[in-house]
Amino acid sequence: MIYFDNAASTKPCREATEAFARAAAHNYANPSSLHKGGIEAEKIISAARKAILRELPGGGSLVFTSGGTESNNLALLGIKAPKGEKQRKIITTAIEHPSVANPLDKIEQDGFSGLYSATVLRLSPAAGQSFEDRIIAAVDQDVHMISVMAVNSETGFIIDTVKIYEAVKSRFPKCIVHTDAVQGFMKIPVNGDLISISAHKIHGIKGVGGLFVRDNIRLSPLYYGGGQQGGLRPGTEPAELIAAFGAAVENYNYNHTHFTQLSKHLSKLLEDFDGVNYKRNSRDNLPHIVNFSVNGVKSEILLHCLAESDIFVSSGSACARGKKSPSLLAFGVKEKDADSALRLSFSHENNTDEIEKFVEVLKAGIKRFKR
Numbered sequence: 001m002i003y004f005d006n007a008a009s010t011k012p013c014r015e016a017t018e019a020f021a022r023a024a025a026h027n028y029a030n031p032s033s034l035h036k037g038g039i040e041a042e043k044i045i046s047a048a049r050k051a052i053l054r055e056l057p058g059g060g061s062l063v064f065t066s067g068g069t070e071s072n073n074l075a076l077l078g079i080k081a082p083k084g085e086k087q088r089k090i091i092t093t094a095i096e097h098p099s100v101a102n103p104l105d106k107i108e109q110d111g112f113s114g115l116y117s118a119t120v121l122r123l124s125p126a127a128g129q130s131f132e133d134r135i136i137a138a139v140d141q142d143v144h145m146i147s148v149m150a151v152n153s154e155t156g157f158i159i160d161t162v163k164i165y166e167a168v169k170s171r172f173p174k175c176i177v178h179t180d181a182v183q184g185f186m187k188i189p190v191n192g193d194l195i196s197i198s199a200h201k202i203h204g205i206k207g208v209g210g211l212f213v214r215d216n217i218r219l220s221p222l223y224y225g226g227g228q229q230g231g232l233r234p235g236t237e238p239a240e241l242i243a244a245f246g247a248a249v250e251n252y253n254y255n256h257t258h259f260t261q262l263s264k265h266l267s268k269l270l271e272d273f274d275g276v277n278y279k280r281n282s283r284d285n286l287p288h289i290v291n292f293s294v295n296g297v298k299s300e301i302l303l304h305c306l307a308e309s310d311i312f313v314s315s316g317s318a319c320a321r322g323k324k325s326p327s328l329l330a331f332g333v334k335e336k337d338a339d340s341a342l343r344l345s346f347s348h349e350n351n352t353d354e355i356e357k358f359v360e361v362l363k364a365g366i367k368r369f370k371r
Helices: 014-026 036-053 068-077 098-110 131-137 161-171 239-251 256-270 299-307 326-330 352-369
Strands: 060-065 088-093 118-123 143-149 176-180 194-198 209-214 276-278 289-294 341-345
Touching: 014 036, 014 239, 036 060, 036 239, 060 068, 068 098, 068 143, 068 176, 068 194, 068 209, 088 098, 088 131, 098 118, 098 143, 118 131, 131 161, 143 161, 161 176, 256 289, 256 352, 299 341, 299 352
Parallel strands: 088 118, 088 143, 143 176, 176 194
Antiparallel strands: 060 209, 194 209, 276 289, 289 341
C-alpha cells in the first residue's frame, strides 16, 4: 500500500499506540474517581497536557476535545457575546475548513450567543499580496474576533498567525484571535488566544484533540454534564487517547528537507505530463502537501483508478466528501480544475520509489480515461 493521504489522517506512531495500550491495560479507571486508580489515570492526563502545552504559546490552558472539529466549534460558538448594541464583525478567510466556515455561517445568521448580530468578512488570497497584511489591515474597533487557519489542508498554504496575532493585539488588544492549527501544529510556529489542534494529524490516534485557551479568554461550554475540565468540556476524559496524544507530540518531527525532496521529485516527473496543472510548492506552502489537476479526468475516476493499485490519495479535504472545494475556488482555481484536483500529502515513511510508482499508475490512468 502507498498512502499519500496524511493531511486527512496519519498512521499512529509506535510510541502513541504503546502509550494507548499501556493506559488501556493499566489505567482504565475514571480519571475523576478519588481512589488510587482514578488518581493514576489523572496523572497520565496531566503529563500529556504538560507535554502538549510545551509546544504551544505560554499563558494559557489546554482543554481536551474529541478532535479539531469540536475544538473549532467550542472556540467559535463558545465565545461570549460582546457587550454593547453595535453590530460586530468577524474576519476570516474563504479557505477555512468546514468546521470553521459552518459555525461562522451560523453566527452570522443567529448572532453571538443569539444576542448580538454579526457580519463575517471572508478574505481570499491574492497573487502578489501579503495575505497576512490584508487580514491585519481589515481589523478595526468593531471587529470582535478573527479566525484563520495556520495551514490550508488542501494546498499546504501557510498563514503566519504569529505575525497576525502580534499586529492585531498591539492595536486592538480586545480583539479575540482564533487559530485553526489542526494542520499547522508541530509544523510551523502558531499563536492565538484560542488554538485548535488534533492528534491524528501528527501520528496520534483519532478521537482526541485540544483547544488552547489563553488565560484572559472566557468561553461557555457547548453542552453540560459532570463538570470535568472546569465545566468547559464535561464528560469522562479518554486517558488512553490523551496518553497517545502526548506521546505523539513528544516524538513528532516535521522533516522539511525530506518533504521538499519528495515534492520536488514529483514535480520533476509531472512537468512533462500533458494537461497536468501542477503548482510548485513555494515558501508560502508546506512541502508535504501537493495539489494539482488533471485536465479532462475527474478526481473521483482517478482516485478509484489509483486505489486499484493500492495507492491512496485525496481530492481535497476529507470532510468535503467529494464536493467541489470552495477553498480551491478561493485560491483562484477554475471550476473544471477543481473537479479534477488531486491532493497528495506525505509522511516521513514515504519515499521517492512510491512517488515513481504513483506517477506510473497515474500516467496509465490518464491514458485510459482522458477524453
